[in-house]
Amino acid sequence: MAQDVITQAALGFGLGLRTQHFDAVLNTEPDIDWFEVLSENYMVAGGKPRYYLKEIGERYPLVMHGVSLSIGSTDPLNMDYLKALKQLANDVQPQWISDHICWTSIHGVNSHDLLPLPYTEETVKHVAQRIRTVQDFLGRRILMENVSSYLSYQDSSMDEWEFVNAVAEAADCLILLDINNIYVSARNHNFNPLDYLNKINPKRVQQFHLAGHSDYGDYVIDTHDHDVPSSVWDLYRAALKRFGGISTMIERDANIPAFSALEAELTIARNIARDTLGEAHPLNAAKGRKNMQEGKVIA
Amino acid sequence: MSQLQQLQHAFMDYLLASAAVDTPSTLEQTTQTFKDKIAEQGGINADIRMQIYANAYRIRLTETLETDHEMLGIYLGDELFERMAKGYIASQPSAFTSLRNFADALPDYLTQDAFFSQYPIIADIARFERRLLNAFDAFDTERATFSRLQALPAEQWPGCQLRFHPSVQLFQCNSNAVETWQALKQQASPPSPDYQGKRAWLLWRGESRLTEFISLSDYQLALLLGFIGGATFAEQCEMMLAFFSDAQAPVQVLQALQAWFQMGLIRDIA
Numbered sequence: 001m002a003q004d005v006i007t008q009a010a011l012g013f014g015l016g017l018r019t020q021h022f023d024a025v026l027n028t029e030p031d032i033d034w035f036e037v038l039s040e041n042y043m044v045a046g047g048k049p050r051y052y053l054k055e056i057g058e059r060y061p062l063v064m065h066g067v068s069l070s071i072g073s074t075d076p077l078n079m080d081y082l083k084a085l086k087q088l089a090n091d092v093q094p095q096w097i098s099d100h101i102c103w104t105s106i107h108g109v110n111s112h113d114l115l116p117l118p119y120t121e122e123t124v125k126h127v128a129q130r131i132r133t134v135q136d137f138l139g140r141r142i143l144m145e146n147v148s149s150y151l152s153y154q155d156s157s158m159d160e161w162e163f164v165n166a167v168a169e170a171a172d173c174l175i176l177l178d179i180n181n182i183y184v185s186a187r188n189h190n191f192n193p194l195d196y197l198n199k200i201n202p203k204r205v206q207q208f209h210l211a212g213h214s215d216y217g218d219y220v221i222d223t224h225d226h227d228v229p230s231s232v233w234d235l236y237r238a239a240l241k242r243f244g245g246i247s248t249m250i251e252r253d254a255n256i257p258a259f260s261a262l263e264a265e266l267t268i269a270r271n272i273a274r275d276t277l278g279e280a281h282p283l284n285a286a287k288g289r290k291n292m293q294e295g296k297v298i299a
Numbered sequence: 300m301s302q303l304q305q306l307q308h309a310f311m312d313y314l315l316a317s318a319a320v321d322t323p324s325t326l327e328q329t330t331q332t333f334k335d336k337i338a339e340q341g342g343i344n345a346d347i348r349m350q351i352y353a354n355a356y357r358i359r360l361t362e363t364l365e366t367d368h369e370m371l372g373i374y375l376g377d378e379l380f381e382r383m384a385k386g387y388i389a390s391q392p393s394a395f396t397s398l399r400n401f402a403d404a405l406p407d408y409l410t411q412d413a414f415f416s417q418y419p420i421i422a423d424i425a426r427f428e429r430r431l432l433n434a435f436d437a438f439d440t441e442r443a444t445f446s447r448l449q450a451l452p453a454e455q456w457p458g459c460q461l462r463f464h465p466s467v468q469l470f471q472c473n474s475n476a477v478e479t480w481q482a483l484k485q486q487a488s489p490p491s492p493d494y495q496g497k498r499a500w501l502l503w504r505g506e507s508r509l510t511e512f513i514s515l516s517d518y519q520l521a522l523l524l525g526f527i528g529g530a531t532f533a534e535q536c537e538m539m540l541a542f543f544s545d546a547q548a549p550v551q552v553l554q555a556l557q558a559w560f561q562m563g564l565i566r567d568i569a
Binding site for chain 2 (some may be wrong): 040041043044045047048049050051068072073074077081084103105106107108109110111112113115117119120122123126134151152153155156188189190218219221231256
């Protein structure tokens with residue numbers, strides 16, 4: 001039933017906006033449906049970052065993706081950070097805001113890493129309550145992303161996918177499903193990534209992340225410095241079958257190639273979606289930017 | 300303390316101890332405390348799993364120092380840069396939500412560290428690079444034009460004050476740090492360290508959003524410091540008598556003002 005749908009209509013296929021590509025995006029206005037921006041990079045007063053954000057935001061739909069919410073920390077929520085996030089959202093008017101199901105800081109010290117949480121009922125309650133607070137403060141549902149991990153805790157009493165579902169349900173938030181992170185964690189913890197995909201509640205998934213990683217044989221590190229490998233494309237295909245047409249974007253954070261190379265990767269994603277879902281599927285027809293140009297409401 | 304809190308403390312203590320310099324006993328203890336909370340599973344062992352996080356912590360912060368202080372890194376070379384990065388990361392855990400601020404205290408660290416403080420130019424280069432970053436992403440405002448000053452009635456000139464663009468930064472040092480930075484930027488050999496005399500530089504972000512800097516003579520520095528401190532046009536003309544004749548002083552002030560407006564340094568006249 002339509003009233004059960006809590007996710008937003010797909011924006012199509014997007015890329016992470018990186019400083020190296022500011023001029024390429026403005027000068028060539030490539031055929032990208034939307035961009036994801038890293039919130040913290042724009043929590044500065046002004047200058048080039050804010051100038052380009054404004055200019056590109058006038059041409060493309062943007063979504064904001066953060067790394068410092070530290071939603072699972074036992075420190076109090078950082079209200080200065082949240083105020084800055086809300087101010088940025090007021091300026092950017094993003095389609096949505098996301099962060100990660102993890103913790104990054106404790107005792108006021110920031111690891112600047114997405115550290116895993118123990119998968120327990122206690123953690124579910126703790127994280128969900130904090131997400132609710134954040135959502136109330138921002139006045140909107142947020143998306144929370146599954147992270148890559150390299151270790152498990154003795155305390156954990158459930159699988160990661162159960163934990164992600166339980167947090168999303170208890171917090172009434174949305175899910176940003178990182179397909180690469182599922183693959184990385186599956187390799188590091190020896191589970192079947194399809195089990196993960198098949199257990200995640202489709203009702204709450206609003207965005208996919210795709211990325212590359214570094215494979216060391218015995219373990220895999222989520223480095224975002226390579227092209228999306230075939231193993232992740234295969235999983236993306238399976239995710240499309242399970243979840244349908246979800247806004248999809250490619251994250252590249254290091255060893256950043258020319259913009260044209262990322263456009264080519266995004267074409268692979270489009271082709272996979274076309275082959276998997278069919279040409280007529282709304283995801284393949286979704287044109288976040290086109291709608292924006294025509295003055296259509298995107299949300 | 301909740302179990303979750305205990306676990307997070309143990310994890311962070313482990314990361315910090317792993318990044319510490321010369322504290323093997325602390326590391327051994329924190330490693331064991333954290334390891335006791337890790338599940339043994341197939342594949343790689345818990346030590347390697349923990350080490351992945353310790354490495355990521357150190358690498359991410361080191362990369363931030365490399366990015367923010369590119370010329371300093373070239374000046375120091377790999378070995379000394381590694382020494383500086385290890386020392387700074389160990390002594391200054393990040394209290395920031397953004398890595399943009401992680402190295403804010405690097406110049407102070409280099410000034411206080413027993414080894415690096417022997418070479419003051421190193422802290423000066425770091426301080427100059429922080430100023431460049433500050434100018435790069437400072438707040439945006441409108442800029443006033445010289446014609447606005449010209450349009451003021453003559454009787455208002457003596458009392459007028461200036462408001463500067465937020466990107467305006469002054470940098471003073473006793474070394475040839477900026478000349479060294481410039482040489483490195485142009486991939487030339489840096490000059491030998493020189494500590495003969497004070498030097499002053501003005502940094503700002505121009506209308507085209509490029510960060511620019513110029514050297515300042517003594518009177519230019521005095522003028523800028525005066526106006527930034529709220530001095531009036533008349534007070535500045537008076538002060539310039541220390542540098543110029545009665546006839547020349549107001550002319551010099553006016554010429555300086557004209558240049559500043561053209562450079563986009565002035566956001567308002569009060």
